Amino acid sequence: MIRIVLLLLVVGLFFAVRWWMALPAKPSGDKLRQWLTIGGVLLLAVLALSGRLGWLFGALGVAAAFVWRGLPILIRAAPQLQRLWLWFQTSRRDSGRSGQAGSGQGRGGKTAAMSEAEALEVLGLKIGASQADIVQAHRKLISRVHPDRGGSDYLAARINLAKRVLLKN
Structure with a gap:
């Protein structure tokens, strides 16, 4: 008997999810609240009629x-x-921006604009460095300060920005 009940619950849940996905965005919240209220009342009624309401109390x-x-x-x-909640919200909002997460924006640091001289200084290169030198210096630095290896998001973003600035010019 329990297998039949579980099977019916799984099938009902499947159709409920399909129905939920087909709803437009706005009415779905109202419908969900309505269906949860109806489901809760029905569950209480079934528990009361079967004499199993004691565990709920x-x-x-x-x-x-x-x-x-x-x-x-x-x-x-x-x-x-x-503070944890605010940090979580800002990190979610920042990660929603494509390609800008962790780039130091909104932290009160330097702006995203970087001169060619600053870029050369960040990568440790001299004026007139070739494209191969820029790529090699970037790889060497980013392998040390990448966030996946315990490095700083800020430094990795500055190194990436320096590479973009120099390769663009």
Whole structure:
């Protein structure tokens, strides 16, 4: 019997997801709220009729105890949690920009504009360096300061920008 119930739940979930994906963006939130409310009421009704509502009250008691004991900790940690949340939001917004994530923009540092002299200084080259010299210096530096190897996002972005500036000129 349990296999039949699980099969029906999986099939119902499959069709619910297909229906959800076909909805337009705006009404989908309203429909979701409506369907979740209806589903919750039906679940409570089934649990009440089958006599299995007791575990829900036990779970609510356990949740209330966790909230009661965890609330002072959350209040003390609120400033750190807020800073973490703001950092997370800004990093998500910055990573949404194609090709600009971690480039140092919005951090109060230097702007993205770099002169040819600055680019030569960053890569450690002299005026008149060939394209092969630029590429070789870039590879050597980026292999040391790449973020995947524990380096700095800022330095990697400056090195990449220096290479772009020099190869463009």
